[in-house]
Amino acid sequence: MKVVLATSNKGKVREIIELLHDREVFPYTDLIEGFEIIEDGDTFKENALIKARAVYTALGDPEAIVIADDSGISVDVLGGAPGIYSARYGGEGASDRDNLLKLVKSLKEKNFQTSPAHYTAAIAIVSREGENCVHGWMHGDVITELRGENGFGYDPIFIPSGYVQTLGELASDVKKGLSHRSKGLELAKILIDQIKFLRSHAGSTATK
Template sequence: MKIVLATGNKGKLREFKQMCDYEVVPFSDLLSDVEIVEDGDTFAENALIKARTIYQKLGEGYLVIADDSGISLPILNGAPGIYSARYAGEGATDKENLHKLLETVKEKGLQSTPAYYTAAIAIVSKYGEYVVHGWMHGDVVSELRGDKGFGYDPMFVPKGYRQTLGELDDEVKSRISHRAQALALVKPIIQMLQRK
């Protein structure tokens, strides 16, 4: 059973490949452009929409994994949340989203405020559908630090650390991240499905 990742996000693909001990193929290697409308109300719903869409196009010989993730700030009533990838508008770049959140935090007069990342990972195969979640708590800061990672990483300081995800080594991030937490729950499910 071939494992396919339903994302076009190069940063997510790189992280998945670093964290997985099995071969993961991006859906773009197998399909031409696919329009996926993420209109769910939760990370889990959007992850399932992506996984189902790609699975329906590929068929039964595939196991499709999709991730929907983002950052939430309690002071902003959970924003950007499920809109993290388009916080600065449809088609916004990672940099534009990052700068909009940075400006929003500065407008509130904050140097630092609690935040958390959520990752929902959906698995769709002929054996059914599964969704798991992972979280990483910490604070966002009102300055950008470091150039590692992607998305909001240069302004997020994980709990127990002083550096942002933009400053921390990939090895540390791949151990503590929301995606790493969710992937730890995905691995036994994939192993079980591969034995069927």
């Protein structure tokens, strides 16, 4: 059973493979040439499903199970921005650093040094059995001081609830337990195992 990730983002690929370590997982670009996917949904769920559908169709492999993640950070004092635009908050082609600095600038322009915020991760699963989407969340606060080198994206300015260190400062194993993506993937694992069970059951039934 082949689990394929509908992303070429190295940070996400590394994190998802670590979280799904007991399953055979491939970024889709290991199997086919990368291509542009237009993410024009209005929610994390819609965009995750768009990506998963596109890669599943492009693979042309009915045995594949495609996982797509759409995630981002929502900051209260910015009215929920950047939200679904987190990966391109600094403009088209923006790097993680560009996005991070744009968020810090936006906070300072409103004369805030901190604000409540939360991460959302929508994990879409597309297979011949159908489509599903689960979510994970992580709540905390953002600050305007960059702290720590561990992680990627907005991690250096996000302090999870109950902690004083940013995600960029926390150890990887601690971060893994808090991560919105890990929470979503724990639910996704259940769905993947259900698909595996259905397929094995269908196979054993067919041989009788």
